[in-house]
Amino acid sequence: MADPSAKEAGGLPAQEFTFTNKNGQRLKGLLVDGGAGSKEVCILCHGFRSSKQSGTLSAISAGLAEAGVSTFRFDFSGNGESEGKFAYGNYWQEVEDLRAAFEFWTSKGSRVVCVAGHSKGGNCVVLYASKYHDVPCVINISGRFALEKGILERFGGQEGLKKLEDEGVLDIKDAAGNVEYQVTKADLRDRLTTNMHAACLAIPESTRVLTIHGTNDEIIPADDAYQFAQRISTHKLVLVKDADHSYRGHQSQLVKHVLEFLKETSALQESSALQT
Numbered sequence: 497m498a499d500p501s502a503k504e505a506g507g508l509p510a511q512e513f514t515f516t517n518k519n520g521q522r523l524k525g526l527l528v529d530g531g532a533g534s535k536e537v538c539i540l541c542h543g544f545r546s547s548k549q550s551g552t553l554s555a556i557s558a559g560l561a562e563a564g565v566s567t568f569r570f571d572f573s574g575n576g577e578s579e580g581k582f583a584y585g586n587y588w589q590e591v592e593d594l595r596a597a598f599e600f601w602t603s604k605g606s607r608v609v610c611v612a613g614h615s616k617g618g619n620c621v622v623l624y625a626s627k628y629h630d631v632p633c634v635i636n637i638s639g640r641f642a643l644e645k646g647i648l649e650r651f652g653g654q655e656g657l658k659k660l661e662d663e664g665v666l667d668i669k670d671a672a673g674n675v676e677y678q679v680t681k682a683d684l685r686d687r688l689t690t691n692m693h694a695a696c697l698a699i700p701e702s703t704r705v706l707t708i709h710g711t712n713d714e715i716i717p718a719d720d721a722y723q724f725a726q727r728i729s730t731h732k733l734v735l736v737k738d739a740d741h742s743y744r745g746h747q748s749q750l751v752k753h754v755l756e757f758l759k760e761t762s763a764l765q766e767s768s769a770l771q772t
Contacts, residue, residue, distance in 0.1 A: 525570030543615025547576030559751030585686030696727035710739025
């Protein structure tokens, strides 16, 4: 369902859409049209406790629109303006949210040419490609390969982990002491049993994967990018020198690499079609 009201994204008009996931939850998204009557769309996925208004995704969306590529970015269930309760972990549920977005656009006669995600959204698109073999292009921007890492930093160290083990639930608080969200043992287990190694190996050769990572990423080390590169057969790795996790001061380079990969993939598909 489309909302006639328009919002701005990177100085370009965006149209709101609402669609439903398999749990019946209404998810909100923004379409930035590349113009020229394009029926192709690239779906963008946000990171942990972020939203479709992420500065990184907004920059990509604006850059792609200027190049004539339509993008749709949405809030996962429990995030942003979408329905549902936020849950730590929740990797495969977010894959199904992405699947619902894919089916929404294909049902409207559009072709999803790429799924791209930033941070945790990078995990989502890689997992998606391992299960659903229907997108030619996947772009993983600063995703985490080693999901067993980065946990203690959010939990407040070993003390927080012990409290979760003893009490079964842990309140994650902000600097002012306000509870931001809760983590349960099941949530932690969801994260620790999400196997990125197996997911990488399950991606078919028909799907091209680009991993982009900043060399100065302060949240997820660039070594994780190499782990994806070593396991995915049709993979390209790009490191953005001096870029942090959000690509502050480097968003133009990020957009450039995304566009180049989309064009490379499109050219390869056209060449393959001519040969068959």
